[in-house]
Amino acid sequence: MESETIGVKNITREDIYHVLKTVFGYDNFKLYQEEIINSLLNGNDTFVVMPTGGGKSLTYQLPALLCDGTAIIISPLLALMKNQVDIIRNIYADDKIAHMLNSTLPRRELKQIFEDLSNGKTKMLFIAPESLKKESYTEFFKNLQISFFAIDEAHCISEWGHDFRPEYRMIRPMIDTIGQNVPVISLTATATPKVQEDIIKNLKLKNPNIYISSFNRPNLYYEVRPKTKNINKELIQLVREREGKSGIIYCMMRKTTEKIAELLQANGFKALPYHAGLSGAVRRQTQDLFLRQDIDIIVATIAFGMGIDKPDVRYIIHYDMPKSLEAYYQETGRAGRDGGEGDCIAFYNEDDLIKFDKMEQNNRGVAEKEISDLIMYETISYAESTICRRKLLLHYFGEDYKEDNCHSCDNCIYPKTQFDAKKEILTVLKAIDETKEQYKAKMIVKILLGNDKDKASLKHFKAEKLESYSAGAENDEKFWNSIIRQILILNFLKKDINNYGVLKITEKGREFLTNPKSIMLTRDRDFSNDNEELDDEMKMKGGSGADMILLKMLKDLRNQIAKQNNLPPFVIFQDPSLEEMTIQYPITLDELQNITGVGVGKAQKYGQPFVDLIKQYVDENEIERPNDIIIRSSANASSLKIFIIQSIDRKIPLDEIANAKNLSFDELLDQIDKIVASGIRIDIDYFIDDVIDPYHQEEIYDYFRTASTDDIQQALEELGENEYTEEEIRLMRIKFISEMGN
Numbered sequence: 001m002e003s004e005t006i007g008v009k010n011i012t013r014e015d016i017y018h019v020l021k022t023v024f025g026y027d028n029f030k031l032y033q034e035e036i037i038n039s040l041l042n043g044n045d046t047f048v049v050m051p052t053g054g055g056k057s058l059t060y061q062l063p064a065l066l067c068d069g070t071a072i073i074i075s076p077l078l079a080l081m082k083n084q085v086d087i088i089r090n091i092y093a094d095d096k097i098a099h100m101l102n103s104t105l106p107r108r109e110l111k112q113i114f115e116d117l118s119n120g121k122t123k124m125l126f127i128a129p130e131s132l133k134k135e136s137y138t139e140f141f142k143n144l145q146i147s148f149f150a151i152d153e154a155h156c157i158s159e160w161g162h163d164f165r166p167e168y169r170m171i172r173p174m175i176d177t178i179g180q181n182v183p184v185i186s187l188t189a190t191a192t193p194k195v196q197e198d199i200i201k202n203l204k205l206k207n208p209n210i211y212i213s214s215f216n217r218p219n220l221y222y223e224v225r226p227k228t229k230n231i232n233k234e235l236i237q238l239v240r241e242r243e244g245k246s247g248i249i250y251c252m253m254r255k256t257t258e259k260i261a262e263l264l265q266a267n268g269f270k271a272l273p274y275h276a277g278l279s280g281a282v283r284r285q286t287q288d289l290f291l292r293q294d295i296d297i298i299v300a301t302i303a304f305g306m307g308i309d310k311p312d313v314r315y316i317i318h319y320d321m322p323k324s325l326e327a328y329y330q331e332t333g334r335a336g337r338d339g340g341e342g343d344c345i346a347f348y349n350e351d352d353l354i355k356f357d358k359m360e361q362n363n364r365g366v367a368e369k370e371i372s373d374l375i376m377y378e379t380i381s382y383a384e385s386t387i388c389r390r391k392l393l394l395h396y397f398g399e400d401y402k403e404d405n406c407h408s409c410d411n412c413i414y415p416k417t418q419f420d421a422k423k424e425i426l427t428v429l430k431a432i433d434e435t436k437e438q439y440k441a442k443m444i445v446k447i448l449l450g451n452d453k454d455k456a457s458l459k460h461f462k463a464e465k466l467e468s469y470s471a472g473a474e475n476d477e478k479f480w481n482s483i484i485r486q487i488l489i490l491n492f493l494k495k496d497i498n499n500y501g502v503l504k505i506t507e508k509g510r511e512f513l514t515n516p517k518s519i520m521l522t523r524d525r526d527f528s529n530d531n532e533e534l535d536d537e538m539k540m541k542g543g544s545g546a547d548m549i550l551l552k553m554l555k556d557l558r559n560q561i562a563k564q565n566n567l568p569p570f571v572i573f574q575d576p577s578l579e580e581m582t583i584q585y586p587i588t589l590d591e592l593q594n595i596t597g598v599g600v601g602k603a604q605k606y607g608q609p610f611v612d613l614i615k616q617y618v619d620e621n622e623i624e625r626p627n628d629i630i631i632r633s634s635a636n637a638s639s640l641k642i643f644i645i646q647s648i649d650r651k652i653p654l655d656e657i658a659n660a661k662n663l664s665f666d667e668l669l670d671q672i673d674k675i676v677a678s679g680i681r682i683d684i685d686y687f688i689d690d691v692i693d694p695y696h697q698e699e700i701y702d703y704f705r706t707a708s709t710d711d712i713q714q715a716l717e718e719l720g721e722n723e724y725t726e727e728e729i730r731l732m733r734i735k736f737i738s739e740m741g742n
């Protein structure tokens with residue numbers, strides 16, 4: 001069949017604008033939309049890279065409506081296709097206008113679709129690439145009038161994309177089998193120069209017209225923070241500062257999404273988890289709640305976001321950094337679609353990234369592993385760099401961001417000190433030149449360092465004979481990686497597209513080699529050091545971050561109160577509780593209850609003089625209290641406690657309680673210790689009377705009455721290890737503290 005009828009000769013500019021207005025409801029096109037439509041209508045192969053929100057799908061839907069015949073639209077996800085079909089049917093008020101073909105359709109429906117296609121009623125047919133392989137379909141398509149092929153999410157074709165699907169490689173052979181001479185349009189929202197080349201090559205696009213929109217999202221703010229053990233506190237603080245606004249928190253693991261959602265709920269936020277392990281119904285419901293703003297926060301794995309169009313998401317937090325920058329760009333891209341504010345904050349830790357990568361990698365081949373490493377290298381570069389994040393992201397997508405300061409990323413707002421790197425740049429360029437531009441960054445750095453441990457891998461090309469060998473020994477691996485990354489951005493180097501990652505010197509780099517001059521570069525942030533610095537700071541403040549002066553005052557107060565009540569001090573508050581008070585500085589009884597080991601009962605009974613003392617201390621020393629980042633532990637822990645308390649009330653033997661909750665007996669005692677320490681009074685006499693003889697009971701009880709500490713080991717020593725067991729002492733300590741203190 002001849003399909004050369006496509007062409008503007010039949011379709012006028014008025015026709016196009018008429019459909020735009022009457023069907024899609026717009027007066028004007030967005031950037032490049034009109035050019036793309038004209039390219040397709042003129043019968044040209046067309047290649048489109050347009051970020052999400054740019055109006056990508058309209059560029060094939062509109063021509064499909066105007067052309068004779070049916071457009072075949074290939075898309076990877078059923079849900080996405082279904083969504084599109086629904087939208088088109090809705091705006092066109094005709095179900096026959098668009099169909100979706102997949103293997104799960106009942107026979108009757110399938111027959112109807114083929115009938116609509118044959119009668120020329122269907123303008124768009126959505127199909128997954130694996131269905132395109134089906135012989136009965138291809139045979140049918142051979143005799144159908146096809147207007148063009150559209151390949152959506154075309155980055156799936158490339159192993160270098162973040163969502164490689166092998167079946168996408170079969171698209172071109174299928175189109176050839178169907179054998180109609182119609183144009184092909186390929187579209188993606190994300191593609192690096194390498195992926196772009198893969199797509200064009202693989203789809204064998206003929207002199208395609210290429211349209212690449214800018215990836216810059218000026219309204220987004222980018223920040224990367226080191227991931228430390230304080231991450232949950234920082235997270236709560238970030239969310240609290242944005243209370244009532246919509247946000248998405250991305251995690252790598254399903255378990256983490258649930259844990260974090262619980263933590264947020266426990267701190268009073270409306271949050272729910274979302275991951276592929278939840279049932280479809282639950283996921284749909286969560287999505288709806290988020291869209292309707294009944295909940296503010298979704299804590300999700302990457303499963304969330306495809307096809308979600310909520311324009312006013314105000315922040316994206318990456319609890320875990322995704323492995324690829326493309327995924328990072330996609331996910332952060334869900335913030336601020338309406339052009340309003342959108343904060344993108346990622347917590348980064350290199351070891352974490354490598355750990356997640358390894359988990360994925362178990363059944364990968366060598367070539368895939370290599371690709372995966374290079375993709376991860378880009379993410380590490382991005383996270384650790386001190387260059388403008390926007391500049392880095394756009395460079396990754398092959399775009400040159402010309403501004404020196406974007407005023408909307410952490411690196412621009414908090415610039416790092418610079419140094420003259422003339423000598424170091426020269427050292428790198430010389431090494432690449434001397435080794436004839438054959439190696440990737442990793443190897444170049446090995447040569448520059450000249451470490452003994454790398455000798456084996458450098459041996460085969462006699463690296464030791466090179467002038468550059470160990471020329472950079474005075475600096476470390478991180479330093480040289482950083483120099484290479486920065487001069488890549490400065491276009492002194494580029495990466496070979498065909499042999500990805502191999503460093504080539506550009507003309508600009510050559511010029512620098514012959515005529516070097518001063519260039520200022522920055523040192524990267526060392527995220528592992530950030531951690532240490534933080535720890536040091538904590539250490540200086542004493543044991544676990546405690547304020548030693550206040551701690552001493554609180555202990556004195558505790559001794560005083562203990563004396564008045566004729567009780568050992570540990571019955572009032574235990575040491576860890578006092579230490580935590582010197583970190584959190586609670587100044588009301590409510591706040592005091594958030595301290596570990598302090599419950600309502602204890603706070604009421606003994607708390608007032610403590611918070612008074614702390615308040616006075618805070619005022620006198622003008623201490624800034626971290627009260628806005630107090631974290632309440634999640635609901636799960638407390639449900640276990642409630643279970644234990646209720647079981648003890650019902651006088652269920654402790655070993656049975658432990659069994660019921662799958663705890664060891666020691667673990668159960670730990671839990672009961674915590675319950676008692678928080679000021680809740682429980683009575684375990686029924687159990688003690690069963691397992692400890694009365695004489696032993698009395699001896700242990702008397703011991704604690706006069707002891708200066710509640711330490712179990714010390715009690716064992718003083719009472720005699722041969723006669724008493726640790727278990728007995730623990731049980732009696734619970735009884736003692738509960739009766740005396742609570």
Ligand SMILES: [Zn+2]
Binds near residue numbers: 387407
């Ligand atoms: Zn910037």
